[in-house]
Amino acid sequence: DIVLTQSPLSLPVNPGEAASMSCRASQRLTHSDGYSYLNWYLQRPGQSPQLLIFLASNRASGVPDRVSGTGSGTDFTLRISTVEAEDVGIYYCMQALETPKTFGQGTRVEMK
Amino acid sequence: HVQLQESGPGLLKPSQTLSLTCNVSGDSTRSGDYYWSWIRQPPGKGLEWIGYSYYSGGSYYNPSLKSRVGISMDTSKNQLSLKVKSVTAADTAVYYCAREDAFSGYVESWGQGTLVIVSS
Numbered sequence: 221d222i223v224l225t226q227s228p229l230s231l232p233v234n235p236g237e238a239a240s241m242s243c244r245a246s247q248r249l250t251h252s253d254g255y256s257y258l259n260w261y262l263q264r265p266g267q268s269p270q271l272l273i274f275l276a277s278n279r280a281s282g283v284p285d286r287v288s289g290t291g292s293g294t295d296f297t298l299r300i301s302t303v304e305a306e307d308v309g310i311y312y313c314m315q316a317l318e319t320p321k322t323f324g325q326g327t328r329v330e331m332k
Numbered sequence: 333h334v335q336l337q338e339s340g341p342g343l344l345k346p347s348q349t350l351s352l353t354c355n356v357s358g359d360s361t362r363s364g365d366y367y368w369s370w371i372r373q374p375p376g377k378g379l380e381w382i383g384y385s386y387y388s389g390g391s392y393y394n395p396s397l398k399s400r401v402g403i404s405m406d407t408s409k410n411q412l413s414l415k416v417k418s419v420t421a422a423d424t425a426v427y428y429c430a431r432e433d434a435f436s437g438y439v440e441s442w443g444q445g446t447l448v449i450v451s452s
Binding site for chain 1: 378379380381383392395428433436438439442444
């Protein structure tokens with residue numbers, strides 16, 4: 221199975237500041253078709269996860285442009301340019317290159 | 333806009349069979365554009381992908397659960413089902429029904445989830 225390692229596990233931020241988190245894969249997630257099969261999700265407290273970013277850098281419908289995803293190969297990053305209260309929760313990366321699909325352990329974002 | 337709603341018993345005893353149903357509205361499970369899957373999350377822990385089923389009847393399961401799990405679809409009722417045999421306390425989790433993009437593999441819609449507790 222592909223192992224995804226996220227860091228940091230906890231990320232305290234002030235409103236209005238930028239936030240960045242990492243997801244590292246145990247093998248390359250960039251396919252020969254050029255796409256990287258890495259996705260990002262946010263799980264707000266008490267809610268189901270919701271899709272933020274698919275194929276490493278594509279924002280899902282309704283996701284604000286202050287949220288962005290970058291990366292290829294084994295190293296991926298999610299950035300929030302200006303953190304707002306609604307960004308609090310646990311961020312998971314998920315690989316869809318191979319089955320079984322696997323998730324990282326999550327990065328918890330909380331307000332200072 | 334697709335909606336996914338899980339239902340089933342919330343409390344089981346060890347060795348029993350977990351059976352959940354997911355009602356799909358706003359889309360047809362006959363669509364070849366999607367896989368229909370189950371994902372679970374033990375309380376306070378991370379996410380585990382269980383497997384998916386496809387409208388043609390095909391399915392794939394996580395090898396960690398393969399010997400105990402079954403996913404099926406009833407396209408006439410627009411429903412997805414999950415069965416997990418011989419449950420233990422380790423199967424206690426919130427179980428999510430989800431829709432995956434068949435071409436890129438990402439999970440793009442989730443149900444609200446249903447908590448299943450296994451306890452004697």
